[in-house]
Amino acid sequence: MRVGIIGATGWLGSALGRRLLSRKLIAPEQLVVLGCGSHRFEYYGYAGVTPAIDIPDLVFRSDVVVLAVRPDAWPRLTPRAEGKLVLSFMAGVSARMLARHGGRIARAMPNAAAEFGASLTPWWAADTITSGDRAVIPWLLSAIGASEEIADETGLDPVTEPDRPVGAADQPASANRVGRPRLVRAVSAAS
Ligand SMILES: NC(=O)c1ccc[n+]([C@@H]2O[C@H](COP(=O)([O-])OP(=O)(O)OC[C@H]3O[C@@H](n4cnc5c(N)ncnc54)[C@H](OP(=O)(O)O)[C@@H]3O)[C@@H](O)[C@H]2O)c1
Numbered sequence: 492m493r494v495g496i497i498g499a500t501g502w503l504g505s506a507l508g509r510r511l512l513s514r515k516l517i518a519p520e521q522l523v524v525l526g527c528g529s530h531r532f533e534y535y536g537y538a539g540v541t542p543a544i545d546i547p548d549l550v551f552r553s554d555v556v557v558l559a560v561r562p563d564a565w566p567r568l569t570p571r572a573e574g575k576l577v578l579s580f581m582a583g584v585s586a587r588m589l590a591r592h593g594g595r596i597a598r599a600m601p602n603a604a605a606e607f608g609a610s611l612t613p614w615w616a617a618d619t620i621t622s623g624d625r626a627v628i629p630w631l632l633s634a635i636g637a638s639e640e641i642a643d644e645t646g647l648d649p650v651t652e653p654d655r656p657v658g659a660a661d662q663p664a665s666a667n668r669v670g671r672p673r674l675v676r677a678v679s680a681a682s
Contacts, residue, residue, distance in 0.1 A: 494631065497557065498564075499559065503580055504557070504560075507601075519540045519541075520541055522534065522541060525544075547570070549570075550571065555576045556575050556578070558578070561581070568592075572594030574593075576597065578598070578614075578628060579596070586617045590617070598615050600613055600614075601636070606635075609636050612637070613647060615642075615647055628640075
């Protein structure tokens with residue numbers, strides 16, 4: 492299973508990439524990232540990570556394409572991902588928007604504990620997803636914690652906690668949450 496991460500050196504992308512390697516869920520050669528252009532490239536101390544020259548090359552070399560760029564960067568990417576599983580971490584970019592670029596779409600919303608492998612990550616998948624994909628997604632997310640499939644894509648929005656309302660500075664961030672997504676099934680737990 493080759494995992495390509497667009498945004499692999501960003502905060503969330505690197506949390507996933509580093510933990511996929513440190514937990515030995517994939518070998519370095521199975522991780523595909525941009526921005527190296529050398530077989531001697533080291534990704535956070537891991538040698539042998541597969542270099543891609545651009546986004547089409549990354550998609551070509553990957554079985555799963557993870558989108559870990561900021562939503563405002565997304566319109567400039569335009570990857571073509573037909574035949575691939577595409578897992579987006581982007582807040583506010585719907586599956587309908589993502590589907591314009593092909594691929595079997597799933598979305599997930601990790602939280603800040605991803606860095607420590609302790610995120611509880613809800614995920615949702617479009618109906619184009621295969622039974623194999625349905626196993627791959629929680630396996631991939633197990634690198635950063637536990638995951639839960641939710642039944643409704645809109646359930647991802649409340650857990651993103653985007654902007655705290657004016658006057659909420661003295662409230663905990665969780666005060667913005669408007670409800671817990673409906674659980675389909677508990678899928679995985681971090682070790
Ligand atoms: N942070 C969180 O807690 C959190 C939680 C849930 C979901 N998310 C979602 O995760 C996504 C990433 O968030 P983040 O906090 O990790 O952001 P971030 O640290 O800014 O990382 C984004 C990365 O994307 C890279 N990038 C931008 N355009 C690119 C391109 N055309 N090709 C390749 N790489 C490109 C950036 O590289 P450069 O710096 O070189 O531009 C950067 O390394 C966002 O969509 C956000 O909504 C974040």
